[in-house]
Amino acid sequence: MQDSIGIPACFSSLDKGNDDHVLGAVTRSGQSVYMSVYRTKIADHCRLITITWCKNLLLHGLSISVEGPEGETQYSCKIELKPWYFWRKQGSKRFIVDGKYVDVFWDLKAAKFNGEIEPTSEYYVAVVCDQEIVLLLGDLRKEAHKRTGCKKSLIDPILVSRKEHIFGKRKFSTKAKFHEKGRFHEISIECKNKSSGDLSSVTEIQPELEIRFDGHLVIHVKHLQWKFRGNESVHLNKMRVEVFWDVHDWLFSPGLKHALFILKPILPSSSTSSLSSLLSSSSSLLSRSSSSTPLSSQTESSGSVEGLSTISGSSSSSEFSLFLYAWKIE
Template sequence: MQDQIIIPACFSSGEKLMDDSAGVTRSGQSVFMSTYRTKIADQCRLITITWCKNLLLHGLSVSVEGPEGESQYTCKVELKPWYFWRKQGSKRFVVEGKLVDIYWDLKAAKFNGETEPGSDYYVAVVCDEEVVLLIGDLKKDAYRKTRCRPALIDPILVSRKEHIFGKKKFFTRMKFHEKSRLHEISIECKCRSNNISVNGNAPNGIDPEMEIKIDGHLVIHVKHLQWKFRGNESINVNKVKLEVYWDVHDWLFSPGLRHALFIFKPTYLSSTPSLVSATSSSPLFVSSLESTPLSSQTGSSFSLEGLNGSRSSDFCLFLYAWKVD
């Protein structure tokens, strides 16, 4: 057993962190959550890896889903800015009678100014002498440290949730499936001057619009954003159909620091040309947004399957873009 790790109060775990928008706003912290589904303690459960960073804190949290679906079992690690902090260690807890060990090695982790490391690290979850979840590139070091074999069932990445801050541009990266390369996604909110008066369609003669680019290519261009602040489009990128949903209502109509929500949902296509194209918005989803804003549909259980005939993947990216004036 390791010594108790002291975590600042602002670093909470699991969905509580994601739902507490006030806490994220106050601390201005970037949050990256990756949720995996795998077999642990004889049941299929969700494991959530959370990286959190603000001016005062850099932390890691690993939580395992409890019997009622809540994140009941949690391991927290504070990445301290000074030299003598525990860059390598382990922690143990019990999940319904089964021992679960969390191992981490961040001694040489390269963050490059980001919230989560890009290389030279590992975080491993072990149960029944199997590594049920392993993230990072130091896989050999992880198996050597844990002295455990890989699990027979590979974990599935279910969702990824990110809180990011910016003024006009927002950037993130995502894989459309486990073996694909990382794709660069950029979102930009623009305001164009026009001749419409204050009593016209755009206030103060400003006509907001939004551009979404993937790998530098413009894939979605929304004009007259004040009327199209919620919607969705389907695009094809490298034989993958990508459903993109947005809700930027609070950017336009709510005072103070507010976030927009973007959802990226890949689906597999059997045969599609390897180029980018766009299709029209889905009336089914647009009508549902009128009664239920995207900003209230933040859980990984939010199902996007059934909106099209293609076979859906398990992965979904939720991007919370906080606009700083």
């Protein structure tokens, strides 16, 4: 059942018990990190399971962690995908959650990454508990069911949040979809320096923020030094997306720092009160970013369902939130 799996360099320090410090070290070294958080039923309880893909110059790393009884990350397994260890691109690993076996099966032999950190096709990653597949990623679903010999769980997993760490000098781009049946949208974030004044006066540099969806300018923030935190609503097809930004560290902190962008879809059925709750909770989160606590630690402060529900608002709102950590390289 079990394979002997080495621990990739980008995840080796996780055993020390502080994911936030490890994540900070990973991003500061220029490694890309994508994290997807799902809510599903494991060992008779509703829990959060985090899928983390990490990439550096030598390997791809995949980490799967399940929250413990108090919401902390207690159970995890790690997989390294070195190009010269082909047999490690397919395998399984087992760990125990509250006395029950949880098995992770994967097949990444023919996985196509297309330049991305996580694969786009020709793969599967399956998490099994109580003879049910509680989480299945990838397009090789028939192969996953045949390999595990298990049926699909009656409870579908819910994608609660996605966290991406992206790097750039002025422009940052990613792709995201805001509901399961929707299409992917191109998201572009750019920080520009505009000159003010005329030839007869002293020219002043004014930073500005531009956010585009599918090439269309949807948010333009002038005088960014005064408006380094804020939020605006963006209409995308029949859905409204609330966009929050905090670029304080870009402007006022030396060295390699990141800005935080939160994109939260608001469904048409969402009430005004749920939107007000979302604005209040997210604005509170952003306002704390000027403290010495890293932004990544603040958004990861609670792995519990309740902690993530604070960002998601009420049940009438979409479950999903996208967190973008934009690391500015000078």
